[in-house]
Amino acid sequence: MTAACAALLSFALAGCGTGGYTSEGSQGSGKKLFIQACGGCHTLADAGTAGTIGPNLDDAFAQAREAGMTSATFTQVVASQIRFPIENTSTGSPGMPGVDTTLPSCDDVEGDAFCVENQDQAVDDVAVYVGAVAGTGVTAEAPTDGKSIFTTTCGSCHTLSDAGTTGTVGPNLDAAKPAKALVIDRVTNGQGAMPSFKGSLDEAQIQAVAEYVSSAAGK
Ligand code: HEC
Ligand code: HEC
Structure with missing residues (x-):
């Protein structure tokens, strides 16, 4: 057994020489x-x-x-x-x-x-x-519907019950009920602790997530 394997044993899940952990x-x-x-x-x-x-x-x-x-x-x-x-x-x-x-x-x-x-x-x-x-070259289809974009990009910071997310870094959007224009502005430009998503979401994705949030919030 190599030193690396011995070290890995401290992780109960890691396998050595058995093809690794595959659950x-x-x-x-x-x-x-x-x-x-x-x-x-x-x-x-x-x-x-x-x-x-x-x-x-x-x-x-x-x-x-x-x-x-x-x-x-x-x-x-x-x-x-x-x-x-x-x-x-x-x-x-x-x-x-x-x-x-x-x-x-x-x-x-x-x-x-x-x-x-x-x-x-x-x-x-x-x-x-x-x-x-990570780094396997897999490129998942970038989501294009507003709800999927929200769940994968916004939910870890924002609570929105329709999307089933419970993030607490940013305001609870069910309570904030933001208008579509405000969502577009925040997602495009960011503010305070919220980053801008201009580089990672394209125009159509920003429109889609804004449409979704402004119609789903508070439901
Ligand atoms: C890393 C955490 C984080 C992520 C990711 C994030 N936000 Fe935010 N969001 C914040 C914070 C913090 C604020 C409050 C910013 C301020 O006003 O200082 C905020 C504010 C907002 C507001 C304004 C709410 C109000 O009433 O003032 C909207 C709308 C919003 N976010 C939507 C989104 C959407 C849509 C996404 C995904 C594209 C997203 N956020 C991703 C942290 C985040
Ligand atoms: C609030 C934002 C935030 C969250 C949430 C977060 N990270 Fe990070 N992560 C960072 C930042 C910033 C760095 C770079 C600074 C550092 O190395 O600590 C980083 C670094 C990393 C690195 C090192 C990457 C490298 O290039 O060496 C890994 C791996 C990582 N994070 C995994 C995770 C995993 C897994 C989670 C969820 C359990 C997570 N992060 C949650 C912000 C975050």
């Missing part, structure tokens, strides 16, 4: 969690997310994958990034929030905000999922 179930749950907890900040083609606050995870891993790094190693990198992110960068640019913010345990969360029953399991599921798909 579809956990990858499936990891994908759902990724879309809710990470996609607002990270682009990942397989998940259909287009966040721009953090690095594009396909770009981040494509080169290393090309150079022969395996999914198991990526899984380990992602798991430690989630557990021990640099929350305050030396350059003052926004870092990545801690695990109690990205994947809060339901023991610590009141009401029906997004949370996970088992934080360790959730970290492992997300890490296995990202490790398996």
Whole structure:
């Protein structure tokens, strides 16, 4: 057994010499969690997310994958990034929030905000999922209907009951009931902690998500 394998054993899920960890179930749950907890900040083609606050995870891993790094190693990198992110960068640019913010345990969360029953399991599921798909060259169809765009791009920061999202970084849109023009303006230009999506969503996608939000909010 190599040193890398020995280190990997601390992740209960990692396999060594057995073809690796292959549970579809956990990858499936990891994908759902990724879309809710990470996609607002990270682009990942397989998940259909287009966040721009953090690095594009396909770009981040494509080169290393090309150079022969395996999914198991990526899984380990992602798991430690989630557990021990640099929350305050030396350059003052926004870092990545801690695990109690990205994947809060339901023991610590009141009401029906997004949370996970088992934080360790959730970290492992997300890490296995990202490790398996990041940088593989998979390009999911960019969603074009407003609701899908909202779920993958906006939901991790905004609550909107029609879309089933529970983000709390930005205002609750059921309560705000924004007009279409306001949605277009915020999505195009950003404001405060909300980034501009001009570079990641095209004109038609911005129109579609604005139409959706202005008609679904408060329903
Ligand atoms: C509020 C925005 C935000 C959220 C939510 C977020 N991240 Fe990040 N992430 C960042 C930023 C900013 C960085 C770059 C700074 C750093 O390395 O800490 C980063 C870095 C990373 C890196 C390192 C990429 C590289 O190039 O080395 C990985 C992997 C990562 N995030 C995965 C995740 C996963 C998985 C989740 C969900 C559990 C997540 N992030 C949630 C903002 C976020
Ligand atoms: C990283 C978190 C984040 C993401 C992702 C995000 N938003 Fe926001 N959003 C915010 C924050 C924070 C504000 C409040 C900004 C302010 O006024 O300072 C906001 C404000 C808004 C407002 C104005 C609400 C009001 O009543 O003032 C709308 C509309 C909106 N967002 C829609 C969207 C849509 C649509 C998307 C996806 C394309 C999106 N947001 C993605 C964080 C986010």
